Amino acid sequence: MNLLQKEIKGIVLSISIGLIAYFSSAFLPSFFNSILLALLLGMVLGNFITLPDAFQSGIGFTSSKMLELSILFLAFSINYSNIASLGWKSFSLIGLVVLVILLLTYYLAKKFKCPGTSGWLVGFGTAICGSSAIAALAPSTTENKDDIAISMAVVNLFGSLGMIVLPLVLVNFGLNQTQMGFLIGGSLHSVGNVAGAGYSMGSEVGLAAITIKLARVALLSPALLFFNYLVNKGNSKGNSFNLPWYLWSFIGITILTSLFPIPKVILDVFETGGKVILTIAMAAIGLKVSFKKLFNSGKKGIIFGLFIFVVQLLLLSALVVFV
Numbered sequence: 006m007n008l009l010q011k012e013i014k015g016i017v018l019s020i021s022i023g024l025i026a027y028f029s030s031a032f033l034p035s036f037f038n039s040i041l042l043a044l045l046l047g048m049v050l051g052n053f054i055t056l057p058d059a060f061q062s063g064i065g066f067t068s069s070k071m072l073e074l075s076i077l078f079l080a081f082s083i084n085y086s087n088i089a090s091l092g093w094k095s096f097s098l099i100g101l102v103v104l105v106i107l108l109l110t111y112y113l114a115k116k117f118k119c120p121g122t123s124g125w126l127v128g129f130g131t132a133i134c135g136s137s138a139i140a141a142l143a144p145s146t147t148e149n150k151d152d153i154a155i156s157m158a159v160v161n162l163f164g165s166l167g168m169i170v171l172p173l174v175l176v177n178f179g180l181n182q183t184q185m186g187f188l189i190g191g192s193l194h195s196v197g198n199v200a201g202a203g204y205s206m207g208s209e210v211g212l213a214a215i216t217i218k219l220a221r222v223a224l225l226s227p228a229l230l231f232f233n234y235l236v237n238k239g240n241s242k243g244n245s246f247n248l249p250w251y252l253w254s255f256i257g258i259t260i261l262t263s264l265f266p267i268p269k270v271i272l273d274v275f276e277t278g279g280k281v282i283l284t285i286a287m288a289a290i291g292l293k294v295s296f297k298k299l300f301n302s303g304k305k306g307i308i309f310g311l312f313i314f315v316v317q318l319l320l321l322s323a324l325v326v327f328v
Contacts (some may be wrong), residue, residue, distance in 0.1 A: 015063020018056075019071075019292065022046050023285030035168075035201050039284045041161045044154060047291020048299070056292070064292050068150060071286035073251045076141050078279025080258035081222055081272050091220045097189055101218060102320050103224050104231075106132040110313060111235045117309040120302040122147040126156030127310045129232060132319060134222045135160045135194035140283055141229055145249050146236055154294040155303045157287065157309035164194030167314070168202045176206070184215025184325045191221065191321045192314070226256045298304045 026043035033042070050056075056064075091099075110128025117124060125146060130139040136157055143153050170195065175185050185206060193199045196218055203214030229252060262272070 009153050011059075012063035012066050014063070015060040015289070016067050017063070018060055019047075019064055019067040019234060019289035020285050022050065022288035022292075023281070026288060027281055027284045034229065035197060038136075038161070038195070038197060039280065040157065040287050043284045043288040044157055044291040044294075045116050047288040048154070048294050048296060049291075051292040051294065052296045068286055068289035068293060069144070069148075071251075071282050072140055072153075073131055073144050073282035075279050075286055076144075076251050076255050077258060078275050078282060079137050079140070080255045081262055081267070081275035081279070083225060083259040084219075085223050085263035091216055094219050095187070095217070098219055098324050100224060102191060102317065102324070103132050103221060103228065105320060106313060106317050107228060107232055107235075109316060111232070113312075117305055117312070119305050120155070121149045121152040123152040123155040123159075123302065123306045124309050125232070125236070126152060127159045127306055128250035128313045129228070130156060130160040131163070131194060131310065131313050132221075133225050133228055134218075135197065135198070136249070136283070137195070137222075138225055138228075140286070141225060141252070141255060142232065145229075145233055145252060150290045150293045151295070151298055151302060154299055155306040157290075158299070158303065159306050160194045162307070163310050163314050164198040165195050166200040172202050172206050180210040180325070182207065184236050186210045187217055188321050188327060190217025190320070192318050193218070196222070200308065223259075224246055226259050229256070 022230050023043050026046055027039040030037060030039035106128060110125060110132065114124025114128060119125075119127070122143075126139045126143060129142050130136065132138070139153065139156050139160065147153065171189060175188060186203060186209070189202045189206075189210070190199050190213065193202055193214075196215070199218040200211065204211030206247075209229075261267075283296070310311050
């Protein structure tokens with residue numbers, strides 16, 4: 006009880022900001038999703054109002070535990086049957102691009118002098134599924150909330166820009182619907198970005214893009230194992246995949262939902278719950294992030310995010326043309 010009393014103020018504040026962001030996002034443009042809005046609202050409040058010390062413990066608790074909890078809920082949205090529906094040729098090509106981007110991310114993030122682990126998080130989010138991928142990787146790689154905030158801001162920035170710009174560019178190259186869907190679904194950061202860009206070009210492009218995107222999302226579990234191996238290969242954890250409990254649980258849930266039919270209404274409830282919890286976690290993270298530190302550190306993250314996004318698009322374009 007004493008622990009709850011110590012943390013209740015920060016928990017309630019984080020939940021309040023998160024819920025405001027979640028419900029307000031329905032009235033804003035699609036690129037302004039609840040996760041980004043919660044991060045910004047938390048940052049504004051945390052930077053312009055000096056919160057009493059009584060709030061700090063609860064904010065820290067919410068930012069870490071809610072992030073871990075959201076991973077379990079979001080796992081219910083992943084289904085490996087999407088691989089089968091895509092076909093092995095297309096899936097192999099997407100898998101190759103994801104592998105290349107993950108390797109480039111690991112080896113080049115430090116070359117770009119990205120602060121902390123922000124470069125790794127940006128690249129991982131770009132390779133797989135934006136904010137959800139970052140949320141899944143972050144707890145096992147960093148405790149620095151600035152790194153998480155930078156990476157979330159960068160992937161949302163380029164995902165939103167790509168959703169607007171990519172359809173305008175692709176119509177000039179004489180591509181068919183499948184090829185445009187492949188490029189959109191294989192490059193944009195979140196499912197929302199892909200749906201917005203794809204269906205703006207027609208239902209066939211939208212369906213193809215979503216199918217490709219869901220296959221990328223299905224790669225999140227093996228990508229987590231692989232990237233954690235890369236990060237930890239120099240220490241005692243490297244060969245054992247000694248992942249935190251919530252990542253093993255995440256992987257287990259994705260296998261469960263792929264092998265056994267679960268009613269759609271239940272899956273929808275868990276998916277929505279995961280988004281709400283992740284939004285609350287981002288509100289708490291925002292409360293602990295300094296505008297000044299974010300601005301000074303985020304510039305290199307933006308440059309790296311642009312680089313890795315462009316490389317991803319070039320790889321996908323080469324596959325469309327030559328394969």
